Amino acid sequence: MAKTIEFKFKAPNESPGYLLGQLTQLWQRKQKKVLDPLNLTQTQFILLSALAWLSRENDNVTQVDIANQGNADRMMVSKVLRTLEEKKFVSRQEHQTDTRAKVIKLTNEGSKVLQRALTAVENVDIEFFSVLGNDLTLFIQSMINLTELNNDE
Template identity: 35%
Template sequence: MVKQPEESSGFLLWHVTLRWQRAVTTTLKPLGLTHVQFVLLASTWWLNQHDEQPSQAAVSAFAGIDVKMASQVIRTLESKGLITRQIDSADSRARRLLVTKAGAALAPKAVEAVEAVDAALFEPLSGAEAKAFTKSLRRLRAQQTEEQS
């Protein structure tokens, strides 16, 4: 058991995450996106850029967002003219997502803005520390993915 909150990785992660979320929210506001909208738009854009037309479920899994929440937010992105949902020719229950011209123009701007937030947050870490931290996060994410399987 830790003696001080500052010795708790979870407590520290909580505080850093809150700071990061506030900065991302502030950065995305002028672009007209919430954080979740950004994640789903950027994920769909990235997958489309790599010749994929993902289903809503695939984008949800890729982004790590609950399927029901993703569905609601994707509808919002569709109403904003940033994404289209097309019926899958192989499965009429599934919807394939495509970023519109407006979405394709906005997504890279939003990604660049969020990457700037990330760079500012991690700037105090040396290059080696930042790489080690990212590697550790990948390991933790992989463990979470394995546990969910």
């Protein structure tokens, strides 16, 4: 006879990790629904957004910059950027001073698709989180705190 499994939480709805996982899946489904028609995955959208954000202050944004901004694995970022280059959303050029680095730039097509994606994703976010009403500010601050306190790097 199998041993009884012991849980710290009496029910799934008492587990913050379980609830966060459920919430994340619901949110990602809504994001996917608006990104699919734009030929973007959520990861591609995040990296394009990071590139656009960084490009506001730096003309020589590198893959490492994007990885750091998106808190993402460098190898994964490299692969996704290659895909975005194949889609003609970004260009990758040699860095003027660092021969190991590539400068990443949004193309005109990339800028257009990112603007459409930003509008769609931001509208989904507003709708998704609107149920929090006045608690949204506290929710955002709690997420920031959790991210900062659990970031191992």
